[in-house]
Amino acid sequence: MQQETLNFFDKVYAVAKLIPHGRVTSYGAIAKYLGAAKSARMVGYAMNGSSGKDVPAHRVVNRKGLLTGKHHFDGTNLMQQLLESEGVEVVENQIQNFEALFWDPAMEL
DNA sequence: GCCTTGACCACGG
């Protein structure tokens, strides 16, 4: 009987891995898909442990399309470069055409 | 075992 909390983290990783290229989603969207809409914070925290995993954390941004977590990456603009590498326009830590690139698991899945 | 911090979000003003 493993811990449910660990399941939550694992779910976050699973959903993040399902994010298609050139698309982005928000912490709240993932949390809501997992049934924990109010636990959006935990999604970001889970991402903190995504280091070393196959989780594209750079595709997960906040609700405003802002790269709030770019400071947690190795470099300063690594997250932005990764997104631009997938065809996502990012200016001043903000994703351009965010609503069009937004990928909602609860909606698309 | 309590207190603070944190890659957030919703609501009210």
Next chain:
DNA sequence: CCCGTGGCCAAGG
């Protein structure tokens, strides 16, 4: 959109 407040859960001190 900005500001303040509440909530949620986990990790670190």
